[in-house]
Amino acid sequence: MSNVLISEVGPRDGLQNCKSIMPTALKLRWIEAAAKAGLREVEVGSFVNPKLLPQVADTAEVVAGARHIDGLEIAVLVPNIRGAKAAVESGAHKMTLPLSVSETHSIKNVNRTHPQMLDEARAIMALLAEIDADNRPHFEVSLSTLFGCTIEGTVSEKKIATLTEELTAIGVDEIGLSDTTGYANPVSVRQMISLTRSIAGDGKINGIHLHNTRGLGLANALAAFEEGLTTFDSSLGGLGGCPTAPGASGNIVTEDLVYMFEAMGVSTGVDIDGLLECRKIVEAALPDEELFGFIPEAGRPLGATY
Amino acid sequence: MSNVLISEVGPRDGLQNCKSIMPTALKLRWIEAAAKAGLREVEVGSFVNPKLLPQVADTAEVVAGARHIDGLEIAVLVPNIRGAKAAVESGAHKMTLPLSVSETHSIKNVNRTHPQMLDEARAIMALLAEIDADNRPHFEVSLSTLFGCTIEGTVSEKKIATLTEELTAIGVDEIGLSDTTGYANPVSVRQMISLTRSIAGDGKINGIHLHNTRGLGLANALAAFEEGLTTFDSSLGGLGGCPTAPGASGNIVTEDLVYMFEAMGVSTGVDIDGLLECRKIVEAALPDEELFGFIPEAGRPLGATY
Numbered sequence: 004m005s006n007v008l009i010s011e012v013g014p015r016d017g018l019q020n021c022k023s024i025m026p027t028a029l030k031l032r033w034i035e036a037a038a039k040a041g042l043r044e045v046e047v048g049s050f051v052n053p054k055l056l057p058q059v060a061d062t063a064e065v066v067a068g069a070r071h072i073d074g075l076e077i078a079v080l081v082p083n084i085r086g087a088k089a090a091v092e093s094g095a096h097k098m099t100l101p102l103s104v105s106e107t108h109s110i111k112n113v114n115r116t117h118p119q120m121l122d123e124a125r126a127i128m129a130l131l132a133e134i135d136a137d138n139r140p141h142f143e144v145s146l147s148t149l150f151g152c153t154i155e156g157t158v159s160e161k162k163i164a165t166l167t168e169e170l171t172a173i174g175v176d177e178i179g180l181s182d183t184t185g186y187a188n189p190v191s192v193r194q195m196i197s198l199t200r201s202i203a204g205d206g207k208i209n210g211i212h213l214h215n216t217r218g219l220g221l222a223n224a225l226a227a228f229e230e231g232l233t234t235f236d237s238s239l240g241g242l243g244g245c246p247t248a249p250g251a252s253g254n255i256v257t258e259d260l261v262y263m264f265e266a267m268g269v270s271t272g273v274d275i276d277g278l279l280e281c282r283k284i285v286e287a288a289l290p291d292e293e294l295f296g297f298i299p300e301a302g303r304p305l306g307a308t309y
Numbered sequence: 310m311s312n313v314l315i316s317e318v319g320p321r322d323g324l325q326n327c328k329s330i331m332p333t334a335l336k337l338r339w340i341e342a343a344a345k346a347g348l349r350e351v352e353v354g355s356f357v358n359p360k361l362l363p364q365v366a367d368t369a370e371v372v373a374g375a376r377h378i379d380g381l382e383i384a385v386l387v388p389n390i391r392g393a394k395a396a397v398e399s400g401a402h403k404m405t406l407p408l409s410v411s412e413t414h415s416i417k418n419v420n421r422t423h424p425q426m427l428d429e430a431r432a433i434m435a436l437l438a439e440i441d442a443d444n445r446p447h448f449e450v451s452l453s454t455l456f457g458c459t460i461e462g463t464v465s466e467k468k469i470a471t472l473t474e475e476l477t478a479i480g481v482d483e484i485g486l487s488d489t490t491g492y493a494n495p496v497s498v499r500q501m502i503s504l505t506r507s508i509a510g511d512g513k514i515n516g517i518h519l520h521n522t523r524g525l526g527l528a529n530a531l532a533a534f535e536e537g538l539t540t541f542d543s544s545l546g547g548l549g550g551c552p553t554a555p556g557a558s559g560n561i562v563t564e565d566l567v568y569m570f571e572a573m574g575v576s577t578g579v580d581i582d583g584l585l586e587c588r589k590i591v592e593a594a595l596p597d598e599e600l601f602g603f604i605p606e607a608g609r610p611l612g613a614t615y
Binding site: 151152153154155156157184185186188189190191215216217218219221222224225226252256259262263266267268296297298301304305306 | 457458459460461462463490491492494495496497521522523524525527528530531532558562565568569572573574602603604607610611612
């Protein structure tokens with residue numbers, strides 16, 4: 004039994020920021036190795052316009068190849084109802100719609116204003132209402148640029164509160180907290196969890212997506228864990244960023260995040276050696292990409308039992 | 310008024326791990342720039358055998374050159390009573406004796422067992438008793454390898470408790486907590502603060518020395534801050550390590566640590582732009598050393614007011 008869920012987003016958030024395109028078969032090898040290492044959720048791609056992000060053009064094939072891996076939840080990103088329909092057809096278990104608190108970023112990222120994105124969320128809820136509960140994917144809306152925007156700067160708490168209220172009224176399954184730009188700090192993490200939970204209720208706010216742009220990724224994860232969050236997005240080797248948020252760099256590193264929790268005695272269900280095997284696959288597949296992380300170099304402390 | 314004290318240890322812990330020897334005049338330029346950036350304590354060298362660590366052979370000159378910088382506390386490391394005498398003569402404001410909880414590491418590092426090191430601490434207390442209170446340096450004993458040793462592995466809590474009791478009985482001014490090997494995690498940081506404070510009292514345990522070997526440095530600093538510690542060692546660009554602890558790598562990065570606290574609304578009194586000026590001096594002086602840190606590359610968030 005794990006105390007926290009590590010959601011590997013490398014095949015989506017990582018690869019969409021790489022110049023090269025990873026072949027479908029290699030993505031599946033990575034996802035299989037991730038599952039073998041004990042990861043129980045992997046975000047495998049995005050149902051976006053393949054012309055804009057050719058790196059994830061094979062998302063439907065990847066979902067088809069990965070969804071039967073035992074015990075693995077297959078997550079995808081969807082920018083709108085069209086993507087959500089494709090996600091449902093693919094058989095993905097979870098889909099995430101990004102709702103950027105910075106409306107400027109929302110327009111740049113998905114070409115939609117806040118009212119338009121809330122309409123997309125409503126349309127997705129209507130789509131899901133027509134599907135059997137057993138086959139219906141879990142639907143999360145992620146509040147991106149929640150901690151600030153590289154274009155707008157500070158985002159207002161009032162806007163965050165309003166969007167959280169709207170999403171709660173729409174009835175989405177879960178509201179995610181996303182530090183797209185690496186602007187969060189441990190105090191703002193605690194504040195945002197408290198603010199959004201006070202509106203949406205504890206059960207709707209479980210996960211956080213952190214970037215390590217300013218080196219605070221693990222400190223932020225610690226603060227979020229201590230506030231009671233249980234799902235943490237991260238990417239193997241810290242691959243990632245945001246193509247439409249200038250200066251946004253990689254996600255928190257799965258290897259280091261798992262190490263932090265395991266060292267603290269918090270079970271992740273993930274085996275560090277298994278992650279290092281995964282890393283070899285990705286290193287070989289992406290020779291031009293820099294992989295980050297401390298644990299792959301330093302190893303575990305002498306005498307560690309995890 | 311600052312909420313925390315950042316103690317810059319780069320000129321000691323950093324330089325002792327560099328291959329090249331920085332000229333005295335450059336060290337003084339660095340220390341002056343550090344003071345100008347708002348740092349109020351700098352560990353400038355060690356009174357050790359200059360044959361073993363030629364990088365810090367000029368410590369007396371560095372202290373003499375730096376001790377009159379307005380508002381700056383000049384700290385040094387001393388391995389024994391001989392070093393302490395030299396520190397007193399130099400006019401340093403603070404001296405730290407490393408007492409390694411791993412006796413194997415203590416012997417390798419300073420060639421002394423635990424009883425011998427406790428004798429050194431007693432001899433230093435006797436030396437200090439002969440000096441006016443006004444001219445007497447502050448005397449800290451730092452419990453190094455407190456979170457584990459790269460040679461011995463896990464260190465026992467019983468040994469930590471016994472050494473803390475002995476140091477409390479000897480009456481040293483302060484007991485420091487030191488993660489020499491980068492083995493700490495947020496839970497063990499909280500445990501060690503609680504354990505040592507329960508024996509020595511809150512007033513004796515104020516500071517922590519963290520390395521970032523496994524990427525948890527800032528998460529550990531956050532945990533220590535939340536437990537009430539107020540002094541944090543760090544080094545510019547994360548220079549540092551331990552020449553006698555295999556695999557121990559750099560300190561937490563001053564630039565990133567200051568950023569974390571300032572972003573959290575915790576005042577450090579340190580100006581990030583001033584640190585970046587310092588960094589230029591060190592970069593130019595040590596062209597063969599890799600400097601670490603996220604903030605020098607990513608900068609502050611758009612709209613940041615610190």
